[in-house]
Amino acid sequence: MANIAPKPSGFRSKFGFGRNKDAAPHGKLRKKNAAQAEFDVNSIHSRDTARSDGKLLLYPQDVRRSGSVTTTLSKLSTDFTPWRNSSEGRSQSVISKNGPRKLKKASHQAPARSELDKDTGEHKDLTDMMHAFGFSENADDTVEYVHVEEWSYDTLQPDGATLLSKICPELWGLIGDYLTPLDIAHLASTCHAMHNRLGKVAYELLRHPTHLPHRIEFLLSMDKKLPTHLFCFPCAKWHVRTTPGLEKLKPPNILNPVYNCPNSTNVLMPPPRLRISDYRWLPFTFIQLYKRAWEHGPDYGINVHSLARRFKDVESGWSHETMFHIHPANGHVLMRVKSQVFVEGGLQPAAKRMLLFTRSDYTPYFSVCAHWRKGLLTSIPKCALDHIPTPEENVYRATFNKMRHTKFAGPTALCTNCQPMRRCVECPTEYLIELKLVEDKTVQKMGPERFRQVLLVTRWSDLGPARSPRDPEWASVIGEGDGYNSFQEIGKRAVSGIFESAFTDTTPRARILSLNPAGLEADEDHGDWY
Template sequence: MINQSQRRPSLTSRLATVFRPKRSKKNLNSIQSDTSLTTIPQHEHESLRNDTIYKSDVRTLDEQTGERRDNTAMLHELAHYGSFESLYDETKSSVENLHVPGERNISRLPYILWQKIVTYLSLCDTVCLATASKTLLNRIGTKHWHLLQEPDYEEEKIKFLLTLNQRLPQHLLCFPCAKYHKRTKIGNETLRPTMVLNPLFECASVGRYGKTQPKIRLTHGHVLPFSFVQLVTRAHNYTPSHGIPVLSLCRRYKDRESGWNHQTRYYIHQGHLLLRVISQKFAAPGLPVSGQRHLLYSREDYMPYFSCCSHWRDGDLMDICKCALSHITDPYHMTLKQSTIQRSPSSSLLGSLCSFCRPMRRCPECPTEYLVELKLSEDIKDPIVRFKQSIVITRWSDLGSGASPSQEWSAVNGEAAYDSFAKLGKRAISAIFEAQSGVAIPGQRLISLNPKNLKRSEKANDWY
């Protein structure tokens, strides 16, 4: 019996023991979960119940508004933020904002009525009205755009291009081409003498017959192109990036050939650019007629050395300058009695002007005024006679608004009719210009530069 109890198990029983299925772990997990619940505190255990998990919390209330914050809605908004689903809403809102109020009422008006309205407008106004909205463009049509390309409507085309001036700060309108050109020296435009090549933009019509840039003559060898007037007025009316400051045009220079000293200054008043040019030259006393002509005129083109408008031949401007030169006194040719009495500084060193050359003059055909004076100036180069008498000719001109070669600009160049006394009235351009710096001009009569309304040509000899 003992041997039978110590017998080894059979092969079948051993295989059954090896391939016996293992015990399941479900009971172990349930036991561990039960034990973990018992370790959780009581208040945390209560928060896991279904009836208390969605209860409101004080932390979800906004401190300022008192509104309850919905975390679920916040998560949904974050999910759609920046996604493709929000592009439709943004596009729809932007399209709705593009519609001008009242545009639907415009579309209801019949086509015949709009064609009747166009007949009362100019070509420039019609094109501007058509570009106001897409609805107006469909009603008015595009045939007026093709009319702007014709040479007969070049003025209307320029008027339309001027409406785009504020939108193109890096371009300048070329009036001979009727196109906008790119500025090549943005912010670095500098006014230079006539003999110096100084292009502000690249124009294909340079050198062609009849395609010259508008400009006015300042003094001998110096001109003012209209492009600089555009830059100054654009910077004043819009932003500094549209042009250059007005003080950048001011100059002080001397003509080495003639000895005339010139000083130019500009000022903007009520949108118009005002110009002042002061020309000064030492003059000897007792000059003959030939000496006066040699002092006043250039031998190259027989134009005055000082600044003047295009109507200088018609009026009394040159006669006034010659009369002022005749009043220069010689301080060394005095009698013995005069020398003993006038040892102290006396006013006899400075000649006095007469009633013909003293008053201020205004050109009746353009907004330009002149004043001729005799002053005692210092000559640094002469060590013996330091103070000499000099003739001073001051010119004030109104160059217009600067948007286009307006009526004032064309009148100064002699290209358009202009009645200065009717349009300027009693207020002088010189008074407006000098008032901005606080300088008071001595009381002067303001009379016409050409009271007899004479028209002198180059063939006549009386102007010279």
């Protein structure tokens, strides 16, 4: 500490001078050129004697005098290393101002407006999201623009209605003989001239009972013009909605009129509906409301969440979950129904029937289409139940295992007969039967016995465009349509894949086989369906 010069202070330190005469040179401060900045090595040695480690000692006044000879020397002498005589006991020394400072990694600081991920707790990087805004799938596609001539009404040209009125009514009658009642009704609705000639005849044809399908199609064309109305198919009329936008799906034992219809309690004219499970039905009116809201707007129907339900049958123990989705490509309404029940291994044939079928009409508890008796639909769950491990039959071994800790029941593998997905040939419906481990919340003890085997039956159905009950998809699912082949109509992509891809990234990994490979017919007295 004695060799270090004291820190200068006062008026002289401002100009780079020391406290005494020996500390700083005399004379005026002036800029020196390069010739005057040359130094001898001996002068460096004389300055170097002040430090024992061989490094150049820079006085404080020299450091403050920027542009002086000493400052220039301190910059140049950093890389200068003089060689000294070893006999004099001097070693090699390095002339340096200060040692190099270690590089430190800059601490990462999150942006001021960064957001934390709720799942991982990390800061979100919004770069990918910002780049995704400018991405367009059709950016590289060549779009051919076709100039379409807009039709404008020319007042100088003769009116079209006037031209049509010049044709005699007898000729229009002959033309109407080649048209259907639906085409005649549309032609009569074009203008007043055609209405005066064909209106009475067209409407009389639509009122005839044999032309009921044409009447329904003609009235359904006014769907977009009537947001507060809903079409009644038993009456073939438009009724005013009683609670627009507040319609809710209720159990079948509760009267739930969506509109005031005189045939709402007429059992001879039931409204079109679809069976979901035992004592659970889906009216076509709610499918129609859901499709209208998706196609025209929320004022025309209800939200999709108004149709999703979860319910449980207390008597049978089956629980069901329904969900709906509209395929944006073709506008078809897709339905998924999940039915599950807790099962045990080693069931006898009679116990399997009691588990799967109702006692009232001997239909399955889970959701099925109208062709469930044709094929292997009821025999596949029985095959899956046989794969569940049975308890110990030996009394001694069962008693010994009971004293030990209960082992955790693992997943059960299925065979090649009950593992694949099955598709009904006569309607767009697919089934998947699985065995899974599900927590039974009725068991109070927290242990391995709280997890039990569950028989899960999942059904996917395509209900069609939801325009009319006469749609091929809806009619085939409820068993009223003929000639529908699901493998030809659906194609390679499955209904289950379309539905699951809309909500998750995974689809059922199972191959699709025919539900009725042998082409069996429904017979209540024969077959393996029961």
